[in-house]
Amino acid sequence: MNYEERILEEIISLQPVFWENKKKKDSNVLKEMELSYEDIIDAEKRLRRFAPLIKKLFPETEDGIIESPLIEICDMKDELEELYNKDINGRLFLKCDSHLKVAGSIKARGGIYEVLKHAENLAIKENLLSLDDDYSKLSDEKFKKFFSNYKIAVGSTGNLGLSIGIISAALGFKVTVHMSRDAKEWKKNLLRQKGAVVIEHSEDYSKAVEKGREECLKDDRAYFIDDENSKDLFLGYSVAALRLFNQLKKEGITIDEKHKLYVYLPCGVGGAPGGITFGLKHIFKDNVHCYFAEPTHSPCMLLGLLTGRHSSIHVKDYGIDNITEADGLAVGSPSKLVCKIADKLIDGIYTIDDDELFKLLFLINQSEKIKVEPSAVAGLLGPTMVNSDENSIHIAWATGGLFVPENLYNNMVYKGKELLNK
Template sequence: MIVYTKQEIAEWQKQHPILKDIVDLKPVFWMNPNLKKVNETASLPITREDIEEAELLWQRFAPFLEHEFPETSETDGIIESPLRKLTNLQVEWFPAVDGEYYLKCDHELPVAGSIKARGGIYEVLQHAEKLAVEAGMVNKDDHYDVLSSERFKAFFSQYSIGVGSTGNLGLSIGIISAKLGFNVSVYMSIDAKQWKKDLLRAEGAKVIEYEGDFSEAITAGREQTNSDPNGYFVDDEDSKHLFLGYSVAALRLEKQLQQKNIPVDADHPLFVYLPCGVGGSPGGITFGLKQVFGDHVHCFFVEPTHSPSVLIGLATGEMDHVSVQDFGIDNRTEADGLAVGRPSRFATVISDQLVSGIYTLEDDELYRLLAMLADSEAIYLEPSATAGLAGPERIFPYIREHHIAMNHATHIAWATGGSFVPEKDMKMFYNKGKTLT
């Protein structure tokens, strides 16, 4: 791992003045100077065709998911979330925002209750399919509810799966892996909430706790899992499959917008605000949205002031080679799902060409937004999932810079988790937010 000198870091701060405010833990807004038109992007490691293939895998597993998780029966085994209009929130708290404001409710995603149900569950499903096909136990034309049988559970029990997590990714991996029959271990950082650890153990996953942050947990998990000849590590720092699982959301959102008669074109721009940890889920969704809507969609990542890993990676151009700790930032935040010190190797290089910008928020602002949303819309999120709600008020410099007409704009804040939060914890989050509104 590269160790940077104080002189090198000082030189970066000289080249990129915004780094001084980042190091001082001030909320910032950064416009991406490397943003490309979709038809001008350099060669990327995945394509629109890969997204469509990923959607077919989801469809193949729908009978299994419907059988194992009855909560997916209304959608015939498809894991998807609603798109809700935030009329009251916009009127009460964001009256200066032009256009219409929506919430993509990934906190309501069945099975895992967070955005990680997209990437995490997809990666485990593709691994399970690969093993079963190679063993001659299934082919892709079969009805996949056969995977619920004891024969398949016994087969998968020969294999182990590991993942490093701050919380939500571990939940998705642990729940689906245990359901299939895998031996699954979740290596969790100090930021992970106790209720998430308890839920994982109740679902049959093994939880290994670390006193360090996400980077320590994922490094230990990778080493332990890869030492097993039958082990498979879900690598949040470098996973094409996680990325693809997230990217399918764009195809689903396209249909939802069509159903609501919401156009996306030059006169009707789409703005999407995505909470960001390691960068895989917002990066995957951004890639998918760019494939679907081209230059008419503008995607923004949101990070805590204490964990701006993707922002630092992109602003310096060092990508995953640099961490927040290199700049003396502690990576400690109440937004546990976003508490990541080093960005994804795979996702960051792609996001460098596609993300419009990044803004950062203090923890108190996350709690304030949580209480505002609860009071205005009766929707309850965990703190990290509220980060996108501030987006429409934070991107004015970008709108001015790009001369975008906003009269017919659509804003979507992506809610990443919250429905599984225990009531007593949610009450505590809400009460804290109320003291700040």
């Protein structure tokens, strides 16, 4: 039995695995890709054009830039070392997209970006806006009325829908969110409160996306945001890398051959971790190592890359149920766009049990007083799985949590504590 066959057997039997991507290429491969560094810069510039509008609509942002803190988590590092009986060489940071302004999750990076780009295109086409205008005028009643003639739809496990629902409604668009069966009730309620139409599906995420796509085909004023294929979503996520570069610089951290960066990203369909990896590789080249983390019950990207079948697989093809408390990661088939890119860029993928997610959720609450949802802690296991040296910088990407209702959150913290005491 070869390496891939052995891991496949373990995945099917739902054991947590660590898979090293032997197909990874050096960063010169970026030159062969369809998207480029200039595309990331273009996305960043667009977000800057929109900053005056975002500042007006969401005063909680810093000058209209939607960003999250990077913090060092020394106490959590001690907890991880003790729990997993492994030394973590180097420093450990948390990228707190769990507290990303406006929509409280990593998905807001892509979701908000694509809606803004669509709004810009529509307004420019009708000669209502030009690139050097002050974009804060887009909050005028006249624009709200204009955008209300258009519809936006998306399929989501929850957080992408939230981000798109919030920004679309703020601009005046009519917005429909097709939610998969895994989506949490509170996310649906919050979206309805924000003015979105929520359609509930009894099937999984891939079906919710399909239904949203179908709905938009019938209506030429409807725009579908396609989490499985969208280059705009992908580029919106990738801008995080430019921001992270500046945050590391502020901390006095330089990444080079002697100071490697290790980044651990929770993965659902792959858009958010894929876009961020793409951006990080452009900036740090071969000095950054990116790992994706998936639930043992939803290892879609791992199966897609390991078997080479990419987006044509569904975890059910391997008898895996795609049921996990990590709702944001409950995806059965990976993104076609991301499979192609991740295949050449990522160092590996590991899977993690739901019980482990709750333990980590409890530990980060106790050690750092940080509130996250189950999907968001998957990255915290990463530093215990790689061999690094004392000059290394590890970043676990915490991907959501800000809006989780307190009573539900407290139940999850309690569950984590119980599991640790078992």
